[in-house]
Amino acid sequence: MHTTLIQGDITRQDVDVIVNAANSSLLGGGGVDGAIHRRGGPEILAECRALRASHYGRGLATGQAVATTAGNLPARWVVHTVGPVYSAAEDRSELLRDCYRNALRVAGDLGARTIAFPLISSGVYRWPADDAVRQALAVLDTAETSVEQATLVLFDAPTYETARSVRG
Template identity: 55%
Template sequence: MLTKILQGDITTRAVDAIVNAANSTLLGGGGVDGAIHRAAGPQLLAACQELRATDLPYGLAPGAAVATPGFNLPARWVIHTVGPNHHAGQTNKALLVSCFSESLRVADSLGAESIAFPAIGGGVYGWTGHQVAESAATALEGFEASHPGTTIALVEFVLFSPEMEGEFRAVLGEPR
């Protein structure tokens, strides 16, 4: 898989799937979650409400992932995942790795060839940029090893700040 690291707005990426750093309600919020909901339009909220009314009545658990259409986004799908909230005592790094791994698994099951990730768990959830980048790297390595026939050819990390971009470059190196 080719990996790209860039600073920018994930809602503008022309990839098959973008990953939403969602909260467990799936009903929108701040940061990346709010930006994705605004850019996708009200149909995204309706799709998430339908998931809550059917498959996910108690919400999405940290580390899990689920897909919806992308609606008004350039991306065909939005893959929602809930990072563990470090500030709330959810300090199991395996859950953070799972956010990336499960999102890759869902993208592969959809036949996606490209996926863009934000810094899941960074920001208000309290994980450092280094911890997020390490979790992403661990997930990528594990996914590549366990899914040799994956449809995913491109993984982008679209990061909001130059500091987070720097952390990802330090951990993942230059794009490969």
């Protein structure tokens, strides 16, 4: 799989799958999650509510992933994954890598060839951007998947420059 880094708005990516850094409720929130729900429209929320009513009554577990329609987004699907909250006292990096692995697995199961990821857990969950990039690339650069192209979409210039620096 080929992985690229770009600065931009994940809700504007013309790919098969846009990954949502969701909260466990799957019912929308702030940051990437809120932007995806706002731009994607009510169809995404309706499918998330149906998932909560059926398989995910207690919410989606950290590191897991599930797909819905993309509604009004340029993608075909949204894959929702819940990143871990950063902790200096506890190593949660495996959970963060699981977000990328499981999102790729779900995307592959859907037949997706292209996928766009935000930098999971680097916003309100306070994962340091440089390490969040390392964790993402550890999975994306080595994944064995039918997905052909992954894009790591960095929201602002400082985060994009950090990602470029980490990648080398």
